[in-house]
Amino acid sequence: MNNGRATPLITSVCYVRLAVSEPSASARFVSDIFGLQRVADQDGEIAFRSDDRFRTVSLGQNFADGTSVGIEVWDDTALAEIGGRLRALGFVVNEASASECKRRYVQSALLTEDASGNRIDLAVRPTRSGRRYFPPRDAGIVAFHGVGLRSTDHARDLAFWRALGAEVSDWVGDIAYLRIDGLHHRIALYPSNHNGLLYAAFEVEALDQIMQNSYFMQESQIRIVQGPGRQAASRQMFLHVEGPDGLIFSYVNGMTEIDGKPRLARQFPLVATSLCDWGSESKDVPELSAGPMNRRTT
Numbered sequence: 001m002n003n004g005r006a007t008p009l010i011t012s013v014c015y016v017r018l019a020v021s022e023p024s025a026s027a028r029f030v031s032d033i034f035g036l037q038r039v040a041d042q043d044g045e046i047a048f049r050s051d052d053r054f055r056t057v058s059l060g061q062n063f064a065d066g067t068s069v070g071i072e073v074w075d076d077t078a079l080a081e082i083g084g085r086l087r088a089l090g091f092v093v094n095e096a097s098a099s100e101c102k103r104r105y106v107q108s109a110l111l112t113e114d115a116s117g118n119r120i121d122l123a124v125r126p127t128r129s130g131r132r133y134f135p136p137r138d139a140g141i142v143a144f145h146g147v148g149l150r151s152t153d154h155a156r157d158l159a160f161w162r163a164l165g166a167e168v169s170d171w172v173g174d175i176a177y178l179r180i181d182g183l184h185h186r187i188a189l190y191p192s193n194h195n196g197l198l199y200a201a202f203e204v205e206a207l208d209q210i211m212q213n214s215y216f217m218q219e220s221q222i223r224i225v226q227g228p229g230r231q232a233a234s235r236q237m238f239l240h241v242e243g244p245d246g247l248i249f250s251y252v253n254g255m256t257e258i259d260g261k262p263r264l265a266r267q268f269p270l271v272a273t274s275l276c277d278w279g280s281e282s283k284d285v286p287e288l289s290a291g292p293m294n295r296r297t298t
Contacts, residue, residue, distance in 0.1 A: 009078045009165040013146050013186050014126045015070035016200050017045070017058045017104070020245045026059050029243035033222055035139030035213075036202075039129075043103055049135075050202050054105050054127040056144040057200065065100075065111070067197055068119035069147055071164065072126055076108060079124055083110050085163040096121070115156030116195040118149050122164075139216075140209030145201040145252050146185065150192035150287060157189055169258065170233040173270030173290070177233060184234040184256045190287035198287055199240060199248040210239050210251050217241050225285055229276035230254075233268055240288065248285070 020026040027046045031038045036048035039055055047055035073079045083093045096109035107125035114120060135141060151157045154174055166178040169185050177185035190198055204210060214228050217239075225248055227239035236255040242248050268274040272281055272290045282288035 007074050007078070008180070009082055010071050010073055010122075010180050012072045012181070013069065013144065014053065014072040014123060015056045015058065015104070015121075015144070016147065016197060017060070017068045017070070017121075018197070018247065019067045020059050020061060020247070022244055023059045023061050025244045026247060029222075029247070030057060030059065030249070031136055033137075033217075033220060033243065034202075034241070034249050035135045035137040035141055037133060037135045045103065049129060049133055050141050051133055051143040052128055053144070054129045066119055068111075068121050069149070069197065070104065070106070070121045070123050070126065073122050073124050076124055079108065079110055079122060082122055082164055086112060086160065089159055089163060091115075091160060114149075114151075114160040115153035116149075116151050118151075118195050118197070120160075139213055139251070140204040140206070141202045141251070142205055143203045145203040145255075146187055147200055148188045148190055148198035148287075150194060150196050150198050151189040152192060152195055154189075154191060161187065161189075168265040170266045170268060172233060172268040172274045175270075175275075179258060182257050182260065184236070184258055192287050198285075199250050201238070201250040201252045204251045204253050206253055207237055210237055210253060213241075213251050214239050226276065226282035226288055227280050229278045229280035232274045232277045233266065240282070240285075 030036050030048050036050050039047045039049055045058045045060040048057040050056045086093050093110050093112045096111050101109055105127040106123040110122040112120050161178055166180050169177045169179045174191050176189040178187040179185050210228050217224055223242040225240040225242050230237045234255050237253050239251045240248050270290050
């Protein structure tokens with residue numbers, strides 16, 4: 001909801017920049033195992049495509065500005081409006097320099113952090129590619145879908161995202177699914193005792209590709225964190241897999257579309273079947289489990 005504004009403020013989650021300890025090992029996982037297309041390296045960053053955008057994932061060692069999530073903003077007018085809203089709420093917002101924009105392949109940007117300290121790049125006109133997306137392994141990936149973020153400050157993080165125009169579709173305990181377009185959610189906030197990217201999700205063609213990738217990961221001895229499964233609230237099918245440095249990448253498909261009519265966010269109980277009604281559980285990643293971490297304690 002954008003307070004009567006004719007156009008949205010933000011349009012998509014457009015990329016993740018990941019600071020990793022061993023870029024080469026992580027790059028092999030992202031490309032050869034998970035199935036993204038590696039593209040041009042620049043200034044020590046290794047870039048990958050998952051769709052028609054020039055890149056949706058970048059890996060680098062010892063980023064001065066750390067891991068960040070790119071959010072595409074409608075235009076510079078919307079960017080200025082968002083900046084004003086965030087500053088009014090007490091968030092620090094900085095204009096990206098020309099070199100910072102170049103590293104992110106965008107025309108202009110504001111760099112900020114949510115209340116948990118997750119770095120968010122508010123970007124205008126991220127670069128598209130004129131070439132067909134061609135991955136090294138046919139994992140069935142068709143697009144970068146969204147992210148899960150760890151949240152240490154529940155209320156303030158919600159205020160941050162609502163200032164950008166996001167709204168809560170549903171709750172599971174205090175896990176908040178946030179929508180920014182016609183789909184159930186693109187961003188999920190998971191209560192945690194530390195900040196950071198929990199997972200990056202990539203849409204695949206169908207359930208068949210989720211199952212095929214599950215078999216491939218087992219054969220390749222890649223750790224499956226959770227899945228194949230299906231979220232109760234969004235009906236999205238998923239498979240979470242883990243690479244080097246604890247990177248969790250996900251294959252997803254089948255998320256519910258919301259028709260745009262106002263509706264109340266539903267509250268689901270914090271039980272295993274609310275997180276996956278197919279019965280898969282994540283025993284080693286507390287944010288993805290039905291433990292007390294995902295229930296408000298204040």
